[in-house]
Amino acid sequence: MAIQLQNVTYIYMEGSVLSQAAVSDIRLEIQEGDFLGMIGHTGSGKSTLVQLMGGLLQPTGGRVLVDGLDLGDKKQRKAARPRVGLVFQYPEYQLFEETVAKDVAYGPHNLGLAPEEVEARVRRAMELVGLPYDRFGEKSPFALSGGEKRRAALAGVIAMEPRYLILDEPMAGLDPMGRKAILETIAGLRQETGCAVVMVSHSMEDVAQYAQRIAVLHQGRLVKAGAPGEIFQEEALLRSLGLELPVPCRLAAALRARGMDVPPVYTEEALAAFLLERGKHV
Amino acid sequence: MFKDITLGQYFPGNSPIHRLDPRTKLLLMIAYIAAVFLVQDMWLFLAVGAFAVGVTLLARVPASYLWRSLKPLRLILLFMFVLNLLMIQTGDTLFHWGFLRITEGGLRQAFYISFRLILLVGGTSLVTLTTTPIALTDGLERLLSPLAVFRFPAHELAMIMTIALRFIPTLLEEADKIMKAQLSRGADLESGNIFQRAKAMVPILVPLFISSFRRADELAMAMESRCYHGSEGRTRMHVLRFSRRDGLAAAVTLGLIALILLAQA
Numbered sequence: 001m002a003i004q005l006q007n008v009t010y011i012y013m014e015g016s017v018l019s020q021a022a023v024s025d026i027r028l029e030i031q032e033g034d035f036l037g038m039i040g041h042t043g044s045g046k047s048t049l050v051q052l053m054g055g056l057l058q059p060t061g062g063r064v065l066v067d068g069l070d071l072g073d074k075k076q077r078k079a080a081r082p083r084v085g086l087v088f089q090y091p092e093y094q095l096f097e098e099t100v101a102k103d104v105a106y107g108p109h110n111l112g113l114a115p116e117e118v119e120a121r122v123r124r125a126m127e128l129v130g131l132p133y134d135r136f137g138e139k140s141p142f143a144l145s146g147g148e149k150r151r152a153a154l155a156g157v158i159a160m161e162p163r164y165l166i167l168d169e170p171m172a173g174l175d176p177m178g179r180k181a182i183l184e185t186i187a188g189l190r191q192e193t194g195c196a197v198v199m200v201s202h203s204m205e206d207v208a209q210y211a212q213r214i215a216v217l218h219q220g221r222l223v224k225a226g227a228p229g230e231i232f233q234e235e236a237l238l239r240s241l242g243l244e245l246p247v248p249c250r251l252a253a254a255l256r257a258r259g260m261d262v263p264p265v266y267t268e269e270a271l272a273a274f275l276l277e278r279g280k281h282v
Numbered sequence: 283m284f285k286d287i288t289l290g291q292y293f294p295g296n297s298p299i300h301r302l303d304p305r306t307k308l309l310l311m312i313a314y315i316a317a318v319f320l321v322q323d324m325w326l327f328l329a330v331g332a333f334a335v336g337v338t339l340l341a342r343v344p345a346s347y348l349w350r351s352l353k354p355l356r357l358i359l360l361f362m363f364v365l366n367l368l369m370i371q372t373g374d375t376l377f378h379w380g381f382l383r384i385t386e387g388g389l390r391q392a393f394y395i396s397f398r399l400i401l402l403v404g405g406t407s408l409v410t411l412t413t414t415p416i417a418l419t420d421g422l423e424r425l426l427s428p429l430a431v432f433r434f435p436a437h438e439l440a441m442i443m444t445i446a447l448r449f450i451p452t453l454l455e456e457a458d459k460i461m462k463a464q465l466s467r468g469a470d471l472e473s474g475n476i477f478q479r480a481k482a483m484v485p486i487l488v489p490l491f492i493s494s495f496r497r498a499d500e501l502a503m504a505m506e507s508r509c510y511h512g513s514e515g516r517t518r519m520h521v522l523r524f525s526r527r528d529g530l531a532a533a534v535t536l537g538l539i540a541l542i543l544l545a546q547a
Contacts, residue, residue: 056462086466093456094463096488106485110468142492156467 003030009061022048023220034196037211045220046200054086085162091153101137107160125159147178166198204246208266299341304421306528317539327397351407366392419443437513
């Protein structure tokens with residue numbers, strides 16, 4: 001059970017003078033329960049890839065399979081859609097209902113679930129994103145703060161209980177508190193339901209902290225995929241693609257340059273733990 | 283989904299026709315339209331047609347582009363032709379069958395009206411093909427500005443048009459995004475009867491309206507913070523100036539039209 005991208009290519013406006021390959025020959029697999037971070041510069045094809053995985057775009061070459069269902073086939077795509085939850089950039093702009101509860105219920109309702117099941121899911125999803133049903137359920141989504149709107153929109157996707165949750169820069173434009181809330185929600189959801197997460201992000205720190213695997217995209221091609229430790233060793237490669245190492249990595253490198261024997265770390269916690277341990281021995 | 287739509291029909295280029303002042307093009311277009319309506323002779327129609335073809339060649343607009351703007355006309359053209367053919371009953375009868383009677387006058391009028399339509403749409407398309415929408419509104423504003431004496435809001439109208447044009451692609455992109463988001467939440471936009479489909483559009487239209495209002499608000503704020511206060515005392519970055527080319531174009535066009543009308547008289 002996995003999302004499989006088999007040599008996927010997508011060309012915008014194929015056959016016209018403006019045709020442009022957004023994604024070329026991508027081979028990637030997202031196993032159940034995976035946490036994949038996707039990084040790359042603007043225009044590297046991340047957003048196109050997200051839409052391909054959600055079956056919103058049909059690849060011009062190759063195949064996308066979700067649990068063995070081919071997204072190129074209309075019937076199979078319909079069956080596969082509920083398994084993949086897509087959270088677009090600035091998802092709060094898709095809120096439309098009179099109340100938060102109704103908006104969150106839109107997805108589950110479209111799945112054709114029984115009203116009791118819909119309500120149960122809405123409650124669960126709203127609790128999970130930190131908008132308790134009893135306090136927020138009857139509020140208008142347009143009366144919420146920016147961060148709350150984002151979480152309400154996230155709840156709308158979570159309530160569909162997808163096996164794969166795909167997020168396109170879910171933290172964009174949020175303050176540090178809002179970012180943390182969203183990240184914790186995603187990590188908590190994964191722990192609780194075991195769903196796989198694909199997170200596109202510009203923040204190297206967030207990807208380093210949460211992702212099990214990282215895929216690096218550049219100009220529509222998959223440059224490298226692997227564990228964070230592996231990816232962040234390729235400093236020269238990342239630099240050449242216009243990407244920076246996460247701050248803890250850079251700090252560790254700076255310490256190393258001054259003669260401290262720091263092991264390869266890429267999260268704040270790991271670096272802090274090492275420094276504390278070392279402090280004890282000095 | 284909306285990525286393939288090309289907006290407006292401007293064909294980028296740098297021909298003499300492209301470089302004409304938009305006001306010249308608009309005014310000559312009016313003269314041209316008048317000529318098309320005044321002509322009542324097959325040969326003179328051909329002369330007007332030759333003029334239009336000449337301008338097309340000079341503008342280096344591919345015939346396929348012009349064809350595309352004429353294509354939607356097919357049905358109307360057929361309708362008008364048949365209607366004129368059957369309804370106008372003057373001159374000798376050419377054909378008679380039951381209640382159908384085709385006369386010489388009807389046949390002539392049917393051809394005239396078809397030529398007129400083709401020349402009308404083709405000629406005006408030439409203007410929009412060779413002028414950017416912004417230049418067009420700019421020209422329109424300048425042409426209408428004398429009407430300010432009668433409190434006609436020429437500047438405001440032009441600004442409204444410019445803003446509308448500017449935001450069409452933005453709104454299309456936004457609609458596309460929202461549609462995709464709702465599709466991935468299981469929205470079904472394709473099945474059901476017309477009422478179900480209309481209802482299915484609500485989750486797309488509500489966010490679209492909200493974001494349009496937000497954008498309008500932000501734009502108003504941005505314009506005000508840059509001291510926009512309407513047309514009064516406003517100067518322009520690109521000042522429209524008639525050049526020798528405009529004079530030449532006007533002389534040639536008006537001369538030809540005068541000749542054609544003289545020939546008719």
